[in-house]
Amino acid sequence: xxxxxxxxxxxxxxxxxxxxxxxxxxxxxxxxxxxxxxxxxxxxxxxxxxxxxxxxxxxxxxxxxxxxxxxxxxxxxxxxxxxxxxxxxxxxxxxxxxxxxxxxxxxxxxxxxxxxxxxxxxxxxxxxxxxxxxxxxxxxxxxxxxxxxxxxxxxxxxxxxxxxxxxxxxxxxxxxxxxxxxxxxxxxxxxxxxxxxxxxxxxxxxxxxxxxxxxxxxxxxxxxxxxxxxxxxxxxxxxxxxxxxxxxxxxxxxxxxxxxxxxxxxxxxxxxxxxxxxxxxxxxxxxxxxxxxxxxxxxxxxxxxxxxxxxxxxxxxxxxxxxxxxxxxxxxxxxxxxxxxxxxxxxxxxxxxxxxxxxxxxxxxxxxxxxxxxxxxxxxxxxxxxxxxxxxxxxxxxxxxxxxxxxxxxxxxxxxxxxxxxxxxxxxxxxxxxxxxxxxxxxxxxxxxxxxxxxxxxxxxxxxxxxxxxxxxxxxxxxxxxxxxxxxxxxxxxxxxxxxxxxxxxxxxxxxxxxxxxxxxxxxxxxxxxxxxxxxxxxxxxxxxxxxxxxxxxxxxxxxxxxxxxxxxxxxxxxxxxxxxxxxxxxxxxxxxxxxxxxxxxxxxxxxxxxxxxxxxxxxxxxxxxxxxxxxxxxxxxxxxxxxxxxxxxxxxxxxxxxxxxxxxxxxxxxxxxxxxxxxxxxxxxxxxxxxxxxxxxxxxxxxxxxxxxxxxxxxxxxxxxxxxx
Numbered sequence: 001x002x003x004x005x006x007x008x009x010x011x012x013x014x015x016x017x018x019x020x021x022x023x024x025x026x027x028x029x030x031x032x033x034x035x036x037x038x039x040x041x042x043x044x045x046x047x048x049x050x051x052x053x054x055x056x057x058x059x060x061x062x063x064x065x066x067x068x069x070x071x072x073x074x075x076x077x078x079x080x081x082x083x084x085x086x087x088x089x090x091x092x093x094x095x096x097x098x099x100x101x102x103x104x105x106x107x108x109x110x111x112x113x114x115x116x117x118x119x120x121x122x123x124x125x126x127x128x129x130x131x132x133x134x135x136x137x138x139x140x141x142x143x144x145x146x147x148x149x150x151x152x153x154x155x156x157x158x159x160x161x162x163x164x165x166x167x168x169x170x171x172x173x174x175x176x177x178x179x180x181x182x183x184x185x186x187x188x189x190x191x192x193x194x195x196x197x198x199x200x201x202x203x204x205x206x207x208x209x210x211x212x213x214x215x216x217x218x219x220x221x222x223x224x225x226x227x228x229x230x231x232x233x234x235x236x237x238x239x240x241x242x243x244x245x246x247x248x249x250x251x252x253x254x255x256x257x258x259x260x261x262x263x264x265x266x267x268x269x270x271x272x273x274x275x276x277x278x279x280x281x282x283x284x285x286x287x288x289x290x291x292x293x294x295x296x297x298x299x300x301x302x303x304x305x306x307x308x309x310x311x312x313x314x315x316x317x318x319x320x321x322x323x324x325x326x327x328x329x330x331x332x333x334x335x336x337x338x339x340x341x342x343x344x345x346x347x348x349x350x351x352x353x354x355x356x357x358x359x360x361x362x363x364x365x366x367x368x369x370x371x372x373x374x375x376x377x378x379x380x381x382x383x384x385x386x387x388x389x390x391x392x393x394x395x396x397x398x399x400x401x402x403x404x405x406x407x408x409x410x411x412x413x414x415x416x417x418x419x420x421x422x423x424x425x426x427x428x429x430x431x432x433x434x435x436x437x438x439x440x441x442x443x444x445x446x447x448x449x450x451x452x453x454x455x456x457x458x459x460x461x462x463x464x465x466x467x468x469x470x471x472x473x474x475x476x477x478x479x480x481x482x483x484x485x486x487x488x489x490x491x492x493x494x495x496x497x498x499x500x501x502x503x504x505x506x507x508x509x510x511x512x513x514x515x516x517x518x519x520x521x522x523x524x525x526x527x528x529x530x531x532x533x534x535x536x537x538x539x540x541x542x543x544x545x546x547x548x549x550x551x552x553x554x555x556x557x558x559x560x561x562x563x564x565x566x567x568x569x570x571x572x573x574x575x576x577x578x579x580x581x582x583x584x585x586x587x588x589x590x591x592x593x594x595x596x597x598x599x600x601x602x603x604x605x606x607x608x609x610x611x612x613x614x615x616x617x618x619x620x621x622x623x624x625x626x627x628x629x630x631x632x633x634x635x636x637x638x639x640x641x642x643x644x645x646x647x648x649x650x651x652x653x654x655x656x657x658x659x660x661x662x663x664x665x666x667x668x669x670x671x672x673x674x675x676x677x678x679x680x681x682x683x684x685x686x687x688x689x690x691x692x693x694x695x696x697x698x699x700x701x702x703x704x705x706x707x708x709x710x711x712x713x714x715x716x717x718x719x720x721x722x723x724x725x726x
Contacts, residue, residue, distance in 0.1 A: 022083065025129070026059035029095055031088050037097060038085040042110055043076045044131050045184055048168055048203050051075070052096070054129055054184050055084060056113050061129025061184070063096035070099040078203075081106040093187040093194030095128065115182045120152065120159035123198035127185040132200070136178045136215040136291075145169045149199060152181070153218075156294060162186070162199040169205060177237045178215035182207045214238045214286050216293040225490035227274035227301045232282055233266040234293055240284030242267050250279050250295060261286060275302040275419065275449040277457075277486055299486035302449040303419040306492020308621070309445045310629045311336060313429060313436060314580070317636040322592070324625055326632035333429070333436035333443070338363040340445060344414045345421060348374045349459045351409035351615070353603070354382040355431040361386045368394055375470075377462055379406040386431070397463060397470040399477045404613035407462070407477065410603045411617050413455040422452035426602055426619050428526075428584050439581040440524070440637060442601055442630070444619065448491045451498065455617070457485050458500050462615065478502060478613055494623045501604055501616035510600055511536045513620055514587065517543075518595040522634050523550035524584040527557050530606045534561035541570045549654070551575045551634075551641050553582040561606075566657045569665060569696075573641045573656050582637065588630050597627035653711045659723035660699050664709075667694040672713045678722070679708045699724050 022038025023031070031037050041057035052065045053076055064084045066074040076082050083104045086097040115133035122132070140151040140158075147170055149160040161183065163169055181202055189197030202208060217235040224231040232244055242265035243257030257267045265284060272278060278300070282293040313333050316326040329336055334357055341348065341363040348367055355361065355378065368374050368391050378384050380398035387396060399407040410430055415421035429441035461481050464471030476482075483503045489496045499506040507530055514521065514536040521540045528534070541548040549571045555562040556576070566572050575582040586601040602618035604610045621627075642654050653674075655666045668674055668691075676695050678687040686707070687697050699707075704726045711718045 024059040025057045025062050028088060029060055029062060033088055033090055035088055036085065037088050038083065040081065040083040042113055043078055043080045043082055044112055045203055046078050047075065049201055050164055055082060056130055063094055063129055064100060065096045065098040066100050067098040071102055074100050074103055076105055077108065079110045079112060080108050081110050093189035093197055119155040120157035123159045123185055123200065128187055130185055131182065132185045133180065133182045135180045136211045136213040137181050138178050138218055139174045141174050143174060144171050145174055160199050161202055169202065172205065175208065177217050178211040180209050180211045211237060214240055214284065214289045214291040216282065216284065216291045220282055220293050220296055222298050222488050224268065225301045225488065227303060229268060229270040229272045230298060230300060231266060231268045232280060234282050235265065236263050236284045236291055238286055239263055240286035240291065242284065244269060244280050244282045246278050246280040248276065248278060252279060252281060272300050274300055275453060276300050297484065297486050299450045299454065299489055301490040304422060304448045305420065306494065307447045308491065308494065308626060310626060311443045312633045313439065313441045315636050316632040317639065318632055320632055320635050322628040324629065326629040331437060334359050340414065340423060340425065341367055344372050346372060346415045346418060348372055348412060348414050349456055350412045351377040351407060351459055351462065353379050353405070353408050353410060353430050354384055355387055356383065356385045356433060357431045358386045358389055360431050361389050364394065365391045373468060375463060377407055377459065379408070381406055395469050397475065399615065401477065403478055404609040406614065408603050408614040409617050411455055413452045413459065416449065416452035416456045419449045422449035423447050424451050424455050426617055428601065428603060435583060439583040441583050442586060442633065444601060446491060448489065451489050451491060451496065454485045454498055477615055494621065497620040499618045501610055501614055502612045506604055506616065506618050507532055507611045509620065513589060513598060513600055514540055516596060517546065517589045519545065519590050519593045520547040522588045522631065524582060524586050524634055524637055525550065525552050526581065526583050526585060526605055527554040528552050528561045528606045529557060529559040530608055530611060533606045534565060537565060537570060538568055549638060551582055551638055571654060571656050571665065571667060573638065575641050578641055586630060588627050588634060591627040591631045596622055597624045598622045599627050599630045653718040655709055655720065655722060659725040661725055662700045664697040664699050664722065665694065666697065666711065668711065674711045674713045677710045680705065
């Protein structure tokens, strides 16, 4: 690139001998901040990047920004040769000339410098301000481009592109396959020492072209999990062979596949061991070129029973049961957990956010007494009062960094090396009296060796190894962990996905699950602040024919999605004023349909902290029966908080939010005409409308207080109390 750049500069000297040659761009970039610099070079960007222009010569590139105090009128076009003088400034890591004291356009229509070929890891200070080019790039997102950053991956490395508001690419489709991208290497890092935040700035559609390099198009999809093998499928942009390296270590060592040239690839791997994890790397070869997928970790099916048992701490509504009634535990929650602990014969690994149950600690002590090896991980910022009674021979490792909620896990893995004994506990329930007896929680017990081994692998990453005692030097918590577990399991014929935070991109996987909803989506959530998930819920609500409903406990936490979603018509209710915490973190998708009914549950609240900081565990269970069990619990919670009164009505009437402040939304589960009235405590009618299916009442001008909502259709009448708050 430098030889070409020098040749361009010499040509410009010939046609414009009068232009002022100041410092080279490299010299200017090495000058002291605040000093005056003068550079000459070719402009490589236009107004698609805003008012800033990037100027490049044979030695490098630099931004020129006509900010406050600049000489007016600076708006050269790509291909202009300019001389620019001004002050060298650092703007969030980006070196730029601003204010601009003077500038001259020396000539126009010049060829742009050749873009330097790099991979994402090459995005650094050495190329900042220059045109760069990447090949075989894959976008992480889908749909259309939006303003902001989008992650791209190539050569097993990642960086991001950035589009400002009004960029010409916004609203156009994100490429689904590999592309080649040209753009300007820039930086936005608001914190010293300004060593990160490098981002690629494409200038328009012409900067993104279909890649001519053989590339694997993510994702690699695992299917057909059996005890002796599984199938991996992937796609490439060009035809090539279908092959997979695999083995029980990252050294791989075995290969399967065929040389038939195709773009849609599928390789079945057989002769494997049950409940065993295999590293695998699909690859394709064409005309001497080889494209590799990243190495992934995959599990075979277990020889276990695959039994999944779901319990809830409080009441359920079996009137919506599809045949198997949900089980409320009430005061037997701790006894149920103890019953599973009592079955342990060899090992118990516990990762629990908080424990004040001496009853369960006694059960763990008893397990140690009968020869069971016990290991325990807990959050160091909690009281964990019951652990004072733990047998001193049981080692406990506390996460002590004080970040977020820390170890927010709520799981155990029992007898993971024994196919018929291996059991995992997941769900939302801490081992505290409040969580087990006062709050609304779910517990999921799964008898499966592969899943138990998966949870042990996660446990031992935090523990620091496989030994009986923790190794603090090797222990990893939070963002220090890695994505090192399989994510798909065949559990008794049920597809189960497993993810751990903050390394596994859990939020993106939950978003993917929400995006599959075709008929209904119901959520029960302790706290909900994650914007990506809020957008996915709203997108589900906006799809034709979708029913979206939910209940949220902590609606007043900063950044809550509750008001935002309610203001867009999503039927969410506040559980804040109800007795007991709605401590769940679950979603039910397409219950009662044949469109892949599933449940998302675990310890992961829908928050940024759960995504990026906490140790969390999440399961996505694709099963109609499990979805219905959760729906029975959800229906009991939702009807209570929504105040649905069907005693005098042939139809259900919902009203939200409760309490209301600006608007009150009302919906009916029939297509009849309803007269909707709102009366105050004096019996005066303050609002009356007639509506079919749904209605919205403006209560923004009403005084705070108690009101009665009445909905009448023929002889059917429903009433409920509404609170308006200011």
